[in-house]
Amino acid sequence: MGKYFDMLCEDVRFREGLNACMNCGVCTGVCPAAEFYNYDPRQIVATVQSRDDEAIEALLKSDTIWYCGECMSCRPRCPRGNTPGYVIQALRSLSQKLGFFVESEKGRQQLALKRIIGDNILRTGYCIVPRMVKPELHPEQGTVWKWIFDNDKEVFGRFTPVYMRHGAGALRRLDAGSLDELHRIFEVSGGSEFFDRIERFSDRKAREMGYEEGADQNYMMDVFRYNSNEHD
Template identity: 60%
Template sequence: MGRLYDKLSADVRYREGLRACIHCGTCTAICPAAEFYNYDPRKIVNIVQNKDEDRIEDLLKSETIWYCGECMSCVTRCPRDNAPGLVIIALRSLSQDEGYFTESEKGRQQLALKRTIGEWILKYGYCVYPRHLSFELHPEAGPVWKWEQENLDDVFERLGGNLDGKGPGILRKIPDESLDELKRIFDLTGATERFEKIEKASAEKAAEMGLEDSEYFVKIYNENSGEHS
């Protein structure tokens, strides 16, 4: 088959996620993303199942593969035991590997996710670290969370946490030797390479758009064209 389809079908998530779709549309009916966005997982599965190389490339550059919330509600209900959510994960991986993700507004957001969740995992050992969260970026979280953030050490001490402390416990400082092991795993198994690809493709797109790195970050984190639903 074509180059992209061959890469897709080498992904075990694709092989586990798509056996034979009968286009019943049950996945779309149950999908929270389909209710909110202009999104139809049945159509996506149809495109990849047809193995049309040009349409797969269009898909990898599109907004639509980034609409899924990966809740996997589709997996429970598919009468043929397919997993459209896993097909989406495989498509998103390929879009990043090929550098296509910067062609869509939603795909460009991968840089923001890499620079927050991705870097926090490596730096702290947690995918979320409270000293880097801010009320300005999360005004929806409400005044109690704002109070908590402003009194982080006192609140965690009161609730039995071990924020940045030694030994086990809640939000302890994860020992450096464990973080070193995590880094070596990332280097060996493809995460570091993916991070570098995200940075490189994003830098190229920022230059193409005439934006400095910080301007590009602010844009991709906040911008919503309003043309997604």
């Protein structure tokens, strides 16, 4: 009893985010995600405070912890000074650490985030660059974005003369020394280990789901685009 609660307490965000919840429900009342999803921050905090390992493990394996948009609307409104958004962040990190994230539809999409955004940071130094927003992955962007994507050098070259080239300015190509330093930061800070963990647990789940090649591109695209429409 309390194993997962103790693990959560190791996360400074959890210690900062949970003081003494009285279950008033103000956080749920102001939460934008609660308007669109079957999502109740008040209930999440109540579950965590129960220190019930079975209930917390179910939470760590659920879609619920991935609904939060981390807008932190809950933070200034809680009469007890709690921040449910921080609690959610700690739950997500623990879910990723223990490999529970692969047990939910939204959790499995962490692999796509790691490969699309995480790997791009290490490759270019940016979270995202225009060339990464591929029309086939983001059809909601429409035909205008397709044209911008196909003509990115012309379009973004109007805003910065060093678009994806070496030099000084926005969207420049980073030099090798800067990228090497970035890689070292990830190694020292645990970021690389975190990325490896996402890949390892995802690969195991992919094989469990029948993907013979493991967490290959097909698996990533399937989990990235799949929507059960059972989240409201």
